[in-house]
Amino acid sequence: MPFHLTDEQEIMRAAVRQFAEAEVKPLAAVLDREHRPPLETIPKLADLGVLGMTIPPDYGGSGTDYLSFILALEELARVCATTAVMVEVHASLVATSILHFGDQAQKTRYLPELAAGRLIGAFALTEPGAGSDAAALTTRAEVDGDDFVLNGQKIFITNGGFAGVFLVLAKTSPEAGSKSISAFLVDRDRPGLSVGEPERKMGIRGSSTVSLLFDDLRVPRSALLGQLGQGFSIAMRSLDGGRTGIAAQALGIAQGAYEEAVAYAKQRVQFGQPIARLQAIQWLIADMATDLEAGRLLVYQAADLEDRGLPFSDVAAKAKLFCGPMASRVTHSALQILGGNGYTEAYPVERMCRDARITEIYEGTNEIQRLVIARAALR
Amino acid sequence: MRIVVAHKWAADPQEAIVTSDGRIDQSRAQPCLSEYDAVAIALARGLADSVGAELVGLSVGGPEAASPLATKTALARGLDSILVLADQALASADSTTTAQALAAAVTELGDVALVLTGDCSIDRGARMTPAVLGGLLGWVTLTEVSALSLDRTSLTVERELEHGRQTLVLSPPAVLAVAAGAVEAPAPGMRDVLAAARKPVRQLALDQFDGDWGPLGQVQDRTLAPAPDRRGIVIATTDPTAAAAELIARLERDGLTWAGRP
Numbered sequence: 001m002p003f004h005l006t007d008e009q010e011i012m013r014a015a016v017r018q019f020a021e022a023e024v025k026p027l028a029a030v031l032d033r034e035h036r037p038p039l040e041t042i043p044k045l046a047d048l049g050v051l052g053m054t055i056p057p058d059y060g061g062s063g064t065d066y067l068s069f070i071l072a073l074e075e076l077a078r079v080c081a082t083t084a085v086m087v088e089v090h091a092s093l094v095a096t097s098i099l100h101f102g103d104q105a106q107k108t109r110y111l112p113e114l115a116a117g118r119l120i121g122a123f124a125l126t127e128p129g130a131g132s133d134a135a136a137l138t139t140r141a142e143v144d145g146d147d148f149v150l151n152g153q154k155i156f157i158t159n160g161g162f163a164g165v166f167l168v169l170a171k172t173s174p175e176a177g178s179k180s181i182s183a184f185l186v187d188r189d190r191p192g193l194s195v196g197e198p199e200r201k202m203g204i205r206g207s208s209t210v211s212l213l214f215d216d217l218r219v220p221r222s223a224l225l226g227q228l229g230q231g232f233s234i235a236m237r238s239l240d241g242g243r244t245g246i247a248a249q250a251l252g253i254a255q256g257a258y259e260e261a262v263a264y265a266k267q268r269v270q271f272g273q274p275i276a277r278l279q280a281i282q283w284l285i286a287d288m289a290t291d292l293e294a295g296r297l298l299v300y301q302a303a304d305l306e307d308r309g310l311p312f313s314d315v316a317a318k319a320k321l322f323c324g325p326m327a328s329r330v331t332h333s334a335l336q337i338l339g340g341n342g343y344t345e346a347y348p349v350e351r352m353c354r355d356a357r358i359t360e361i362y363e364g365t366n367e368i369q370r371l372v373i374a375r376a377a378l379r
Numbered sequence: 380m381r382i383v384v385a386h387k388w389a390a391d392p393q394e395a396i397v398t399s400d401g402r403i404d405q406s407r408a409q410p411c412l413s414e415y416d417a418v419a420i421a422l423a424r425g426l427a428d429s430v431g432a433e434l435v436g437l438s439v440g441g442p443e444a445a446s447p448l449a450t451k452t453a454l455a456r457g458l459d460s461i462l463v464l465a466d467q468a469l470a471s472a473d474s475t476t477t478a479q480a481l482a483a484a485v486t487e488l489g490d491v492a493l494v495l496t497g498d499c500s501i502d503r504g505a506r507m508t509p510a511v512l513g514g515l516l517g518w519v520t521l522t523e524v525s526a527l528s529l530d531r532t533s534l535t536v537e538r539e540l541e542h543g544r545q546t547l548v549l550s551p552p553a554v555l556a557v558a559a560g561a562v563e564a565p566a567p568g569m570r571d572v573l574a575a576a577r578k579p580v581r582q583l584a585l586d587q588f589d590g591d592w593g594p595l596g597q598v599q600d601r602t603l604a605p606a607p608d609r610r611g612i613v614i615a616t617t618d619p620t621a622a623a624a625e626l627i628a629r630l631e632r633d634g635l636t637w638a639g640r641p
Contacts, residue, residue, distance in 0.1 A: 011448070011452050018566040022566075048568050048569065049570050053569055062573065064573065
């Protein structure tokens with residue numbers, strides 16, 4: 001199936017690439033080395049309109065289609081996976097959830113702040129005992145007068161170190177099952193919220209990944225997102241779109257590594273000729289190019305289906321299932337082409353290898369994607 | 380009052396390839412808006428806002444210059460509207476023919492105080508078009524323009540030259556070629572891209588103008604890439620300090636760097 005981008009999508013992609021080359025790429029190695037998030041890039045991403053791509057103009061966003069947002073993520077990840085995942089969680093998991101499930105007051109309060117980058121969003125689902133089995137979460141939100149009182153722990157919360165608002169999933173009834181879970185918008189300055197130290201990670205080292213502790217954290221009833229008991233379906237809907245976003249991140253990482261490998265192969269001379277003339281290298285390049293093309297079609301198709309209001313959940317899962325391992329394959333092939341140089345920090349490929357691995361894990365492991373795909377196929 | 384930016388939709392030199400016989404092949408390169416023209420648009424946008432002028436883009440070239448991708452790309456950079464003169468006869472036009480077409484379009488548009496161009500085109504790089512255009516219009520023409528201000532009667536132009544910064548005060552109209560680094564040309568915002576589709580695009584036809592638009596003004600580009608200058612020099616020492624010193628000395632000797640100046 002041929003896939004043609006619109007003029008606007010092409011221009012936005014070029015604009016984000018120009019921005020990424022100028023503002024994001026020079027920071028990528030620094031963020032990785034210093035294990036710190038790209039806070040200085042947030043106002044620039046807001047000015048460019050990227051933080052508000054999933055938010056309509058009525059709420060201060062740029063209101064693009066989802067495929068344009070996916071292209072932006074791909075371009076950011078091409079040079080810096082850390083920056084890409086910060087934007088993905090903020091604009092896809094959090095802003096989109098508020099847009100789809102928030103009441104008017106919540107939209108008016110949060111969406112303009114999120115679009116302007118004055119607030120960054122974080123998505124708090126995972127717990128020590130609830131990873132792939134998200135419904136097993138134990139954080140409680142108990143009614144107390146007009147308030148809910150939250151107690152529990154979350155882990156691996158992206159953007160958690162600096163986010164201004166957390167979308168928190170918690171149990172609002174003691175029964176088991178997804179209907180017992182509700183979603184809340186929790187402001188960072190709420191008493192009772194403790195933020196842990198950032199995790200030291202293999203890749204996406206600049207991404208702020210923290211634990212959260214809720215100790216009698218009190219929120220008003222107006223903090224409830226959607227209906228009581230709707231939290232799990234909100235989370236699953238958010239993660240459906242998020243899967244396409246992480247697939248785009250994986251695609252971008254792979255594209256960046258591929259370009260590094262091609263450029264290196266053309267200029268690296270061994271046996272009296274550029275190694276690009278050696279069949280062993282050509283075959284690696286051919287496989288990488290084929291992987292990228294296939295992954296790109298899946299990712300764009302998933303985003304396009306979402307834009308057209310068609311079922312996209314299983315295609316998004318396929319995109320993520322393909323692109324995560326694909327990014328691992330492509331980055332490792334790139335490192336092989338760069339040889340000893342690729343193994344050093346003088347080139348970005350070793351970082352890309354480390355960054356790629358997480359795309360097979362977060363926002364649904366490969367195994368969970370297979371579950372989603374098989375359920376759709378066997379329905 | 381109108382300020383016009385003449386810009387070109389041309390093959391992206393980043394996508395050009397060097398063939399085995401050393402020829403630069405742009406046939407498979409995707410077209411794009413010249414990075415130099417983006418600088419001219421950014422400078423002109425600031426000037427137009429400061430005096431309340433209308434900022435009009437003007438693009439002359441082959442049929443692809445009128446494509447929606449070409450016009451929206453330029454409009455997203457901040458132009459208010461765009462005027463396109465696209466014809467196959469202009470696809471490979473030389474500087475003189477291009478300038479004639481630009482002059483005809485500027486005259487047709489009317490009420491133009493300034494025409495700005497980029498430092499040079501990305502495909503030819505001849506730096507001739509602004510001068511020929513100024514001559515055809517009978518307007519003052521300046522190159523290497525780094526800053527501008529305009530009031531009702533006078534135009535102040537600053538130029539960064541090798542021997543210093545030159546400030547000139549003159550009366551419009553004028554043709555000004557903007558220096559490549561005059562201002563930053565940031566990426567267009569997502570909202571600007573979406574807004575571009577709603578801005579006016581007006582197309583002119585070549586046959587509405589008198590002139591000889593025949594093949595005499597066509598250029599067949601056969602640019603050869605510079606021969607690689609690989610000397611195979613090996614600095615044979617295991618002492619990094621000595622190696623660095625010898626590298627610096629060699630670079631200085633070849634005029635590629637120098638010591639004693641910031």
